[in-house]
Amino acid sequence: MPDSNRILDILKKNEAQILTDWASEQTAAMADRSDLMNDAETRIQGKEFLGLLQTAVQFDGASDVQAAEWEPVRDMLANVSRSRALKGFTPSETANFVFSLKKPLFVHLQQELRADPAALADELWKITILLDKLGLWTTEVYQRSRNEIIARQQQELLELSTPVVKLWDGVLAVPLIGTLDSARTQIVMEALLQMIVDTGSEIAIIDITGVPTVDTLTAQHLLKAVSAARLMGADCIISGIRPQIAQTIVHLGVDLTTVTTKATMADAFRTAMQRLGTAFTRPQAKG
Amino acid sequence: MPTEKTDTLEIRSEQDIVSVRQAVKATAAQLSFSLVDQTKIVTAASELGRNTLIYAGGGIVRIEIFSDGLRKGLRITFEDHGPGIPDIAVAMQDGYSTGKGMGLGLSGAKRLVNDFKIDSSVGVGTTVAITRWK
Amino acid sequence: MERIPILRMGDVLLVTIQVDMYDRLAMTLQDDLTIRISETGAHGVLIDISSLDIVDSFIGRVLSNISLMASVLDATTVVVGMQPAVAITLVELGLSLQGVKTALNVERGMAMLRASTHLVDEKAEDAHREN
Numbered sequence: 032m033p034d035s036n037r038i039l040d041i042l043k044k045n046e047a048q049i050l051t052d053w054a055s056e057q058t059a060a061m062a063d064r065s066d067l068m069n070d071a072e073t074r075i076q077g078k079e080f081l082g083l084l085q086t087a088v089q090f091d092g093a094s095d096v097q098a099a100e101w102e103p104v105r106d107m108l109a110n111v112s113r114s115r116a117l118k119g120f121t122p123s124e125t126a127n128f129v130f131s132l133k134k135p136l137f138v139h140l141q142q143e144l145r146a147d148p149a150a151l152a153d154e155l156w157k158i159t160i161l162l163d164k165l166g167l168w169t170t171e172v173y174q175r176s177r178n179e180i181i182a183r184q185q186q187e188l189l190e191l192s193t194p195v196v197k198l199w200d201g202v203l204a205v206p207l208i209g210t211l212d213s214a215r216t217q218i219v220m221e222a223l224l225q226m227i228v229d230t231g232s233e234i235a236i237i238d239i240t241g242v243p244t245v246d247t248l249t250a251q252h253l254l255k256a257v258s259a260a261r262l263m264g265a266d267c268i269i270s271g272i273r274p275q276i277a278q279t280i281v282h283l284g285v286d287l288t289t290v291t292t293k294a295t296m297a298d299a300f301r302t303a304m305q306r307l308g309t310a311f312t313r314p315q316a317k318g
Numbered sequence: 319m320p321t322e323k324t325d326t327l328e329i330r331s332e333q334d335i336v337s338v339r340q341a342v343k344a345t346a347a348q349l350s351f352s353l354v355d356q357t358k359i360v361t362a363a364s365e366l367g368r369n370t371l372i373y374a375g376g377g378i379v380r381i382e383i384f385s386d387g388l389r390k391g392l393r394i395t396f397e398d399h400g401p402g403i404p405d406i407a408v409a410m411q412d413g414y415s416t417g418k419g420m421g422l423g424l425s426g427a428k429r430l431v432n433d434f435k436i437d438s439s440v441g442v443g444t445t446v447a448i449t450r451w452k
Numbered sequence: 453m454e455r456i457p458i459l460r461m462g463d464v465l466l467v468t469i470q471v472d473m474y475d476r477l478a479m480t481l482q483d484d485l486t487i488r489i490s491e492t493g494a495h496g497v498l499i500d501i502s503s504l505d506i507v508d509s510f511i512g513r514v515l516s517n518i519s520l521m522a523s524v525l526d527a528t529t530v531v532v533g534m535q536p537a538v539a540i541t542l543v544e545l546g547l548s549l550q551g552v553k554t555a556l557n558v559e560r561g562m563a564m565l566r567a568s569t570h571l572v573d574e575k576a577e578d579a580h581r582e583n
Contacts, residue, residue, distance in 0.1 A: 332474045332475040332476060333474055335474065335475070336472050336473075339472060339506055340472065343506075353537045354536075354537045354540055354541070357505060357506060357537035357538060357540070358537075358540075358541050358544065360506050361507070361508050361541050361545065364508040365509060365545075368475075368508070368510060423509050423545070425546070426509065426544075426545040426546050426547075427545075429544050429545065429546070430544055430545065
């Protein structure tokens with residue numbers, strides 16, 4: 032009988048017991064995580080995994096977990112890993128799903144192969160290698176998921192912190208607050224340009240009162256945003272340039288001569304209104 | 319670096335440049351690039367494809383999806399057996415606004431992508447590879 | 453041979469570019485427009501690129517050329533509807549499309565053309581609106 036099928040044999044004969052023991056191992060390890068996962072869920076996942084494991088182990092020498100036959104197992108573990116990453120489990124807690132299966136399996140192997148120490152050693156080694164690889168795979172997927180989640184959260188934060196508002200018919204305003212790095216400025220640019228299209232606004236006021244410093248790169252990004260808006264048929268006014276920033280800009284040799292700049296957003300707004308030909312009138316006083 | 323998919327197209331006529339744009343766009347869409355990133359890589363491909371046709375008289379382009387283990391990338395390689403570029407440093411400096419230089423717009427294309435590699439020998443040909451990471 | 457249609461609306465020639473243009477098609481458009489402007493004496497050209505999701509340096513140059521040639525023939529050109537991603541890419545490429553007027557859409561573009569053809573000495577005022 033091929034050696035690897037000893038594992039299959041053990042799994043088949045003792046599935047129920049292994050499942051129970053495995054579940055208790057996991058629960059014991061995750062004693063303080065009962066808020067994130069309950070026994071029933073653990074059992075369901077365990078049963079599914081054992082089933083897939085039995086199928087995969089039939090095929091080859093149970094060593095190359097990257098092979099095609101192991102794909103269902105990898106996929107299942109990837110799902111477990113991703114959902115645990117989302118729930119906030121640590122990488123160890125996630126990998127433990129696989130590692131905690133060792134003890135129950137070892138116990139049964141020992142019972143089966145008590146009379147054959149050489150075979151026992153061999154099987155123990157095989158299971159260890161197999162479960163180690165699967166456990167590591169779980170950790171890898173976990174890392175990837177966490178990175179994706181972090182990237183997505185960063186994106187959402189960036190988007191939240193760069194609101195584009197409609198001040199008037201045809202006038203948009205982007206009050207920028209905080210440091211302008213490359214990623215952020217790009218998001219602002221794209222959001223602004225899209226709003227220009229969506230609202231048909233011809234004037235965009237970019238207010239940098241809340242921006243502490245402007246370096247060459249930031250200034251370039253701003254100028255690119257202005258150029259892009261112009262190509263689309265809209266004009267930008269940059270407002271809120273503080274004296275220090277004005278000095279920095281001149282020092283850096285950045286050419287703002289083609290861009291309209293105003294000291295305050297109020298001035299920028301007034302200019303915008305003038306360009307649109309909008310006038311404000313006061314109601315006549317009575318009497 | 320494992321390659322997941324490769325498409326090779328010939329560049330022999332101006333129609334082919336349109337085909338290259340469409341092929342790159344389709345591949346970029348497969349990788350779910352953002353609209354801006356997609357536009358940038360397709361435009362860069364259009365620039366370099368035109369160079370291949372006009373400066374070198376034609377060549378081939380390889381469009382590959384590959385992964386370096388952590389992230390996926392779209393790499394487009396233009397190969398020709400044209401005259402080659404005598405001074406790459408100078409060619410990389412020229413811009414559209416100067417009207418001088420070779421008008422190849424290499425520096426412009428470079429700004430649109432994450433990685434830009436160029437190899438060229440006079441009398442042998444030129445290879446330009448651009449990559450945009452997901 | 454395939455050509456991009458040129459519509460006439462009074463004193464304005466209207467072109468809508470909807471296909472991914474190959475070089476010869478763009479050059480043909482350039483020629484056709486120049487001839488039509490001459491024939492009709494039109495004072496305005498409106499090019500709608502709102503369907504174009506790729507504008508490379510070649511097309512950019514064609515648009516610039518059209519604008520220049522129209523100007524020599526006493527017609528003002530406005531390019532309308534550039535998509536945000538295209539604008540961002542053109543800026544990154546370093547193409548400024550000097551001398552080409554732009555507007556958000558056909559409506560604004562027409563308004564701009566009407567304004568520019570009514571005023572006789574408009575060249576000075578237009579200069580500050582130009583890119």
